[in-house]
Amino acid sequence: MLHFAECDRARLARDPNYDGRFFTAVRTTGIYCRPVCPAQPRSVNVSYFPSAAAAEHAGFRPCLRCRPETAPFSPAWEGTRATVGRALRLIVDEGALDGDDACVEHLAERVGIGARQLSRLFARHLNASPVQVAKTTRIQRAKRLLDSTELPMTDIALRSGFRSLRRFNAVFIEVYRRSPSEIRRSTRSRSR
Missing domain, CATH: 1.10.10.60 (Homeodomain-like)
Known part of the structure; x- marks a missing residue:
């Protein structure tokens, strides 16, 4: 449950402990931000949402300055590990590369990157190729x-x-x- 006073204190202090726990929507600009955003709108112009999706659903767009998509607990925050994790789930749970004629290109396409990049990420994070x-x-x-x-x-x-x-x-x-x-x-x- 979000409490306005607590969220407002955290936003004004730019407290990193709250980053990813709520998002600030600014009614005057139509933008939503992370609590650590350097922009400091007046408290009367803001409302708080528990997720970026909730803020977007309410009609707000993401801030280009603090980049809400990089907040903790978002896939972008995990960086390339999130992509490797998605590919691993496809391999383990769905058998994405099962069969002797497995195609890394199809797997890479499903996670939204190129096959060479997927292979590089697997090498970096797992020290093995997707096929291995x-x-x-x-x-x-x-x-x-x-x-x-x-x-x-x-x-x-x-x-x-x-x-x-x-x-x-x-x-x-x-x-x-x-x-x-x-x-x-x-x-x-x-x-x-």
Whole structure:
């Protein structure tokens, strides 16, 4: 709940502790700002909103000086980590790069940047390429299915995002230095 007096004190003091917690809308200019904005309109001309979206919905436009889109808790504030996070969610939750003919260009397009930039961001934040992250995600998904189900290998391969059993076996051997069947046998013998 926003209290006018508290918000007004924070705005006048330009208190960074309130940045991102509320937004100041100025009726005389039609602009909304962050509490840390250097602009200091008179208190009689302002109202406060809990989010930038609420201020925009009320008809205010963002300030070009304090850039409300960079307030804490906004995607821009997180910078490039937010973009990597969105791409990771698409890879993990939606299988964006599943399959052996995965296309980084399509993933990059979905997060709104170029494929080369997405690859650079993954290298900077994760020290791996999007394809490497997707491969690890698929193989981990397969390992969980091997350990927790009795599904046939073909079903595990398909559910893990592999398009062929041959590729599934090859990647599994590359990562674990054992075939999926060997892993399943050793898991079963340990559980007895």
